[in-house]
Amino acid sequence: MPSFLWDCWPSLEIRAVLCAMGCIQSIGGKGRVFREGITVMDVKASIDPIPTSIDESSSVVLRYRTPHFRASAQVVLPPIPKKETWVVGWIQACSHMEFYNQYGDQGMSSWELPDLQEGKIEAISDSDGVNYPWYGNTTETCTVMGPTKRDSKFIISMNDNFYPSVTWAVPVSESNVARLTNIYRNQSFTTWLVASNTTTNDMIVLHTLHWHMQLSIEVNPTRPLGQRARLREPVTQDQPKILSKNEPIPPNALVKPNANDAQVLMWRPKYGLPLVVIPPKHW
Numbered sequence: 446m447p448s449f450l451w452d453c454w455p456s457l458e459i460r461a462v463l464c465a466m467g468c469i470q471s472i473g474g475k476g477r478v479f480r481e482g483i484t485v486m487d488v489k490a491s492i493d494p495i496p497t498s499i500d501e502s503s504s505v506v507l508r509y510r511t512p513h514f515r516a517s518a519q520v521v522l523p524p525i526p527k528k529e530t531w532v533v534g535w536i537q538a539c540s541h542m543e544f545y546n547q548y549g550d551q552g553m554s555s556w557e558l559p560d561l562q563e564g565k566i567e568a569i570s571d572s573d574g575v576n577y578p579w580y581g582n583t584t585e586t587c588t589v590m591g592p593t594k595r596d597s598k599f600i601i602s603m604n605d606n607f608y609p610s611v612t613w614a615v616p617v618s619e620s621n622v623a624r625l626t627n628i629y630r631n632q633s634f635t636t637w638l639v640a641s642n643t644t645t646n647d648m649i650v651l652h653t654l655h656w657h658m659q660l661s662i663e664v665n666p667t668r669p670l671g672q673r674a675r676l677r678e679p680v681t682q683d684q685p686k687i688l689s690k691n692e693p694i695p696p697n698a699l700v701k702p703n704a705n706d707a708q709v710l711m712w713r714p715k716y717g718l719p720l721v722v723i724p725p726k727h728w
């Protein structure tokens with residue numbers, strides 16, 4: 446999710462895009478030119494090469510914080526002769542999610558996206574839940590209102606990481622005895638750099654990125670707090686891929702609900718029927 450404010454706005458004075466924290470930067474090198482003369486000078490994507498950190502300070506939950514995925518691009522929009530508004534920014538969708546917390550031989554809790562799991566949809570929006578279809582509206586997008594006489598140059602960036610809490614005890618039980626033995630998470634995302642003519646809703650995909658986060662934490666719940674969890678492979682994450690051929694944006698990547706609102710926490714006991722622990726906020 447977006448973490449700090451970095452607004453962009455067009456200035457009529459100089460007919461360029463200004464950004465509060467220095468969006469205008471010298472743009473060197475030759476970029477790639479797309480439809481409507483939109484140029485992307487530089488697109489970067491990485492996952493911080495640090496391991497996931499684990500926090501055992503709470504007696505109720507284990508917390509972990511994964512490294513950040515970061516993407517940025519320098520974009521040049523040519524002069525817009527008409528009274529049109531263009532938005533350039535990042536759109537992200539989750540295309541695969543496995544997120545299991547094992548509690549010994551009692552069972553596991555699991556965050557699930559039913560429509561994705563059942564193959565009803567290809568991917569689900571990872572928007573902030575307000576600015577659909579965009580990932581956010583601070584550093585993640587730039588809006589340029591025509592007419593403009595000069596090129597509009599700007600940088601748009603986004604970042605994402607996971608910082609969840611997992612209960613030490615079985616989520617559906619009255620007991621607060623620590624039973625958690627394992628956490629497994631494997632999620633894949635597609636991130637698009639998109640320019641959109643807001644009048645037509647025409648979307649031009651400029652770049653497509655693939656990335657995933659894989660995680661395995663072994664827990665010994667019988668040990669004292671602070672000495673229970675151990676990060677297993679992969680300690681460092683695979684780096685994102687900037688695809689050489691763009692992928693189209695599936696419909697559910699653009700609309701409600703987003704992954705946060707659609708996810709369900711299930712309890713899947715080893716024996717017996719699964720239970721919904723936390724229902725989706727939105728179907």
Ligand SMILES: *[C@@H]1O[C@H](CO)[C@@H](O)[C@H](O)[C@H]1NC(C)=O
Nearest residue numbers: 452453573575576581582583
């Ligand atoms: C950005 O989105 C927030 C809600 O997340 C909204 O309150 C704010 O007005 C938006 N800002 C702009 C510049 O669109």
Ligand SMILES: *[C@@H]1O[C@H](CO)[C@@H](O)[C@H](O)[C@H]1NC(C)=O
Nearest residue numbers: 541543631632633657659660
């Ligand atoms: C994560 O899921 C993907 C897609 O199903 C799979 O190809 C990959 O092997 C999984 N990774 C791990 C570490 O299990």
Ligand SMILES: *[C@@H]1O[C@H](CO)[C@@H](O)[C@H](O)[C@H]1NC(C)=O
Nearest residue numbers: 481529642643644645646647
């Ligand atoms: C943007 O949309 C407007 C309204 O439909 C259209 O007139 C204009 O040609 C579009 N601009 C581009 C560059 O496609």
